[in-house]
Amino acid sequence: xxxxxxxxxxxxxxxxxxxxxxxxxxxxxxxxxxxxxxxxxxxxxxxxxxxxxxxxxxxxxxxxxxxxxxxxxxxxxxxxxxxxxxxxxxxxxxxxxxxxxxxxxxxxxxxxxxxxxxxxxxxxxxxxxxxxxxxxxxxxxxxxxxxxxxxxxxxxx
Amino acid sequence: xxxxxxxxxxxxxxxxxxxxxxxxxxxxxxxxxxxxxxxxxxxxxxxxxxxxxxxxxxxxxxxxxxxxxxxxxxxxxxxxxxxxxxxxxxxxxxxxxxxxxxxxxxxxxxxxxxxxxxxxxxxxxxxxxxxxxxxxxxxxxxxxxxxxxxxxxxxxx
DNA sequence: GGAATATTACTCGGATACTTTCTGTCCGAGTCTACCAGG
DNA sequence: CCTGGTAGACTCGGACAGAAAGTATCCGAGTAATATTCC
Numbered sequence: 001x002x003x004x005x006x007x008x009x010x011x012x013x014x015x016x017x018x019x020x021x022x023x024x025x026x027x028x029x030x031x032x033x034x035x036x037x038x039x040x041x042x043x044x045x046x047x048x049x050x051x052x053x054x055x056x057x058x059x060x061x062x063x064x065x066x067x068x069x070x071x072x073x074x075x076x077x078x079x080x081x082x083x084x085x086x087x088x089x090x091x092x093x094x095x096x097x098x099x100x101x102x103x104x105x106x107x108x109x110x111x112x113x114x115x116x117x118x119x120x121x122x123x124x125x126x127x128x129x130x131x132x133x134x135x136x137x138x139x140x141x142x143x144x145x146x147x148x149x150x151x152x153x154x155x156x157x
Numbered sequence: 158x159x160x161x162x163x164x165x166x167x168x169x170x171x172x173x174x175x176x177x178x179x180x181x182x183x184x185x186x187x188x189x190x191x192x193x194x195x196x197x198x199x200x201x202x203x204x205x206x207x208x209x210x211x212x213x214x215x216x217x218x219x220x221x222x223x224x225x226x227x228x229x230x231x232x233x234x235x236x237x238x239x240x241x242x243x244x245x246x247x248x249x250x251x252x253x254x255x256x257x258x259x260x261x262x263x264x265x266x267x268x269x270x271x272x273x274x275x276x277x278x279x280x281x282x283x284x285x286x287x288x289x290x291x292x293x294x295x296x297x298x299x300x301x302x303x304x305x306x307x308x309x310x311x312x313x314x
Numbered sequence: 315g316g317a318a319t320a321t322t323a324c325t326c327g328g329a330t331a332c333t334t335t336c337t338g339t340c341c342g343a344g345t346c347t348a349c350c351a352g353g
Numbered sequence: 354c355c356t357g358g359t360a361g362a363c364t365c366g367g368a369c370a371g372a373a374a375g376t377a378t379c380c381g382a383g384t385a386a387t388a389t390t391c392c
Contacts, residue, residue, distance in 0.1 A: 001244040001245050002374095002375065002376090003246075003375085003376080004375085004376090005245065006246075006247065006250060006269070007250070009269050009273075010251075010269065013269070023325095025324085025326085026325080026326080027324095027325085032254060032255065033253050033254060034253045036377060036378080038378055038379075039376065039377050039378080041325095041326070042327090042328090045326080045327065045328085055327090056325080056326085056384085056385090057324085057325050057327090057382090057383055057384050057385080058324060058325055058326085058383070058384035058385040059322095059323065059324045059325075059384080059385050059386055059387095060324085060385070060386075061324075061325045061384075061385080062326090074272060074273070087158040087244075088162065089160075089163075090163065091160065091163060093164070093167055096190050096191045097189060097190060098189065098310055099310075111292050111295045112163070112167065112292060115284075115287050115292060116284075118283065119231075119280050119283035119284050119287075120280065122279050122283050123276050123277065123279060123280035123283075126276035126279050126280075127272075127273075127276050130272050135268050135269060139268045142268065149256065153255055159335095159336070159337090160336085161337090180364095182363085182364060183364080184363095193338060193339080195338070195339055195340075196339080198364095198365070198366080199366095199367090201365090202365080202366065205365090212364085212365060212366090213346090213365085214343090214344055214345050214363085214365050214366090215344075215345035215362090215363060215364055216345080216346050216347050216363045216364075217346070217347075217363085217364090218345075218346075218364045218365070219365090220365090
């Protein structure tokens with residue numbers, strides 16, 4: 001899985017805490033974790049294209065969550081970065097097997113594809129069940145005062 | 158996910174049906190699906206390295222399942238091809254955050270890493286619960302006579 | 315003093331190189347089979 | 354006819370290129386704030 005997923009998730013968390021006031025530019029988000037700003041920007045663009053964050057240009061511009069953190073799931077972020085195609089792709093191998101009708105569409109008929117797909121659906125289900133707000137709450141519970149500290153850092157720096 | 162996983166899974170299925178008699182060379186397996194033999198061989202090597210299949214050199218040589226098909230799970234095949242590293246890797250991003258203790262080991266403490274890991278564990282669990290024998294039985298149930306046809310093809314060709 | 319305007323600095327967004335991984339190909343080492351010669 | 358040896362062909366195994374995706378960087382378009390000028 002792409003490293004950008006990790007960056008995007010952490011940034012969403014920070015946006016949830018710090019972005020309630022205004023927009024946060026890529027520069028600040030990158031500086032917070034000491035990441036290459038331009039490349040992080042690319043990931044944020046992907047989030048914007050999927051409607052997870054909204055962007056503003058010019059001074060005082062930047063990114064902010066486009067929806068409440070409770071309405072953004074981990075799956076939303078993952079698919080925004082990685083794309084919608086499933087990890088295991090049935091390439092219709094059985095079409096080339098001897099004695100096959102060769103009519104394609106095996107991703108719904110091939111037993112292997114079904115098994116792999118059902119496992120992946122379970123994974124997606126797990127990710128869809130957890131929102132950015134859930135994660136934020138858990139982190140705040142573990143480290144009291146963290147949301148305030150993060151917000152202060154982004155407002156001041 | 159690598160395309161080799163699909164090839165490996167289909168080959169394991171064929172080995173379960175056709176390999177009860179003797180070893181099957183890469184050439185035959187490749188010809189069955191019209192795949193590049195040398196590259197398929199590479200995937201089978203990975204399976205051999207993980208002890209899923211055993212290889213024999215020379216004439217009448219080839220690959221056969223090293224264990225009963227019921228003792229080989231889909232997860233075994235996937236990890237043999239893709240490696241043991243988890244898809245989502247925590248790069249200890251929080252170490253670089255301001256005010257972090259910087260002691261590493263976040264893959265067990267970072268809330269995001271935990272959430273991603275638990276989802277992936279669920280995926281692995283799903284794959285581990287299904288064996289090659291299960292898949293074979295389901296395929297045979299759907300297409301009666303399939304195991305015999307496959308075995309015949311491999312014995313004759 | 316207030317308002318309109320030109321300037322300036324800042325931000326996103328996409329186009330452009332570089333690196334790593336995946337895909338595909340090739341050739342050599344080892345081994346089993348089959349044939350052949352000798353007893 | 355049986356046994357031992359030898360040649361041959363077949364298979365795996367790893368080393369070697371090419372393609373695709375991921376990673377990183379740079380520069381231009383647009384925008385909002387700011388300073389300036391005029392009324």
